[in-house]
Amino acid sequence: MKVELSGVSVKLGNRTVLREVSLSVPSGAFLAVLGPSGSGKTTLLHAIAGFVPLESGTISFDGQIVSRAGYRLPPEEREVGVVFQSFALWPHMTVEEHITFPLLQRRRRRFRTELEGKGIFRRTIGKYLSNKTQSKPKEDAAVETIEHEVEKLLKLTELLPFRKRFPSELSGGQKQRVAFARALAASRKLLLLDEPFSHLDAPLRATMQLELAKLHRTTGSTVIFVTHDREEALALADLIAVVKDGRVVQIGPPDEVYLQPNSPFVAAFVAGAALVPGTWRGKWFTPLGYVGDEVWDGTSIPPAFREAGCFPVRPEEWVLRKYPPGIPVRIVRRAYEGRTVRLTVELAATEINPDEVQCNERETADWPFRKTSFDLFVSPQKYRDICTDPGQIRHIILRKSGTNIGSRTKNDNNV
Numbered sequence: 001m002k003v004e005l006s007g008v009s010v011k012l013g014n015r016t017v018l019r020e021v022s023l024s025v026p027s028g029a030f031l032a033v034l035g036p037s038g039s040g041k042t043t044l045l046h047a048i049a050g051f052v053p054l055e056s057g058t059i060s061f062d063g064q065i066v067s068r069a070g071y072r073l074p075p076e077e078r079e080v081g082v083v084f085q086s087f088a089l090w091p092h093m094t095v096e097e098h099i100t101f102p103l104l105q106r107r108r109r110r111f112r113t114e115l116e117g118k119g120i121f122r123r124t125i126g127k128y129l130s131n132k133t134q135s136k137p138k139e140d141a142a143v144e145t146i147e148h149e150v151e152k153l154l155k156l157t158e159l160l161p162f163r164k165r166f167p168s169e170l171s172g173g174q175k176q177r178v179a180f181a182r183a184l185a186a187s188r189k190l191l192l193l194d195e196p197f198s199h200l201d202a203p204l205r206a207t208m209q210l211e212l213a214k215l216h217r218t219t220g221s222t223v224i225f226v227t228h229d230r231e232e233a234l235a236l237a238d239l240i241a242v243v244k245d246g247r248v249v250q251i252g253p254p255d256e257v258y259l260q261p262n263s264p265f266v267a268a269f270v271a272g273a274a275l276v277p278g279t280w281r282g283k284w285f286t287p288l289g290y291v292g293d294e295v296w297d298g299t300s301i302p303p304a305f306r307e308a309g310c311f312p313v314r315p316e317e318w319v320l321r322k323y324p325p326g327i328p329v330r331i332v333r334r335a336y337e338g339r340t341v342r343l344t345v346e347l348a349a350t351e352i353n354p355d356e357v358q359c360n361e362r363e364t365a366d367w368p369f370r371k372t373s374f375d376l377f378v379s380p381q382k383y384r385d386i387c388t389d390p391g392q393i394r395h396i397i398l399r400k401s402g403t404n405i406g407s408r409t410k411n412d413n414n415v
Ligand SMILES: Nc1ncnc2c1ncn2[C@@H]1O[C@H](COP(=O)(O)OP(=O)(O)OP(=O)(O)O)[C@@H](O)[C@H]1O
Pocket: 012, 013, 014, 015, 017, 035, 036, 037, 038, 039, 040, 041, 042, 043, 044, 228
């Protein structure tokens, strides 16, 4: 199912929580909605599910408007499957009953007139159908269809051995799979997932991410997935929408958002980039405190970085050196991660006059820009060769890629 939002604004209480959000998710695509806490991700998902009314704009599914100001197709009529952060399983229902329930609801919608007021939500399909609301052949066909679908979903989510168990008898990962199976039973067209892995430990999280990717491939559902974990978003999605303060500030494929962020916020949030303060002269950038005569070529850096007086550098772009040339930094933390050592560094304060930092307050107010601290990775061997203790001052330079470095004296003449 293709999902389109055009100029969507949502007010909760007297706060505008979503502002003029426009985005388009092609049928079968996996969109990750990525943003910090409180940015409006869950509200965006709730607007798509039909849980909240719109102040303005439209939401459409396959070209049909499902929400606009003053109109909202009820959630149960939207054919969407939702997985909530907390799983929200029903303690009194078994695994197979969880999956049966939305199938009965869908059936109920189809036979609404026949079933109206007949008390269909009993614990099993048998009980439900023994209400004799339909003819015998119709009953048999309904049982068969629902049973068949339940079997398929149990198999798809590898829950066959647990079908008779209640939630209290399941592990975290199994509960998660029940939540997925129930959502798929509600709809295979559109799945809305609100941080579904946030309560799982790291190994289980990795397994569930693989399972979700497989499920997405096999079902072909459109998936909208809310997360504040950039690695999860980069690993799973076809498209990432970065949300800040209720707005979508950038949307694109993961590599595009990672490699070509359009603002300091996206660079720092999605790529963990350092926002190196310094001075722009034309296309050339001189990092603050740089010891040496190099300047960086910012031809491909968007204007928002010039306005903020900074240059984005991703962790993998740095080279650590014992001596100048480079930017002096103090190593404040090291974390051994097996193949690499993650170093957290701060610009060495003695070298820097904070007044020289041309910081755009609005863009960087929520990011530790002035107290610039960021990560870089070195090999364990390099770590042993270059640094021994946190607290040491070392130098970092931008990895030479052949095109992004110039000489200060040579290029000063060109600006
Ligand atoms: N019912 C409400 N009334 C008023 N404000 C609300 C209401 N619900 C949420 N908000 C506010 O709307 C903003 C967006 O909330 P939302 O839950 O969508 O953010 P989020 O990005 O999903 O956050 P998190 O990652 O912490 O779950 C927050 O500042 C929140 O405090």
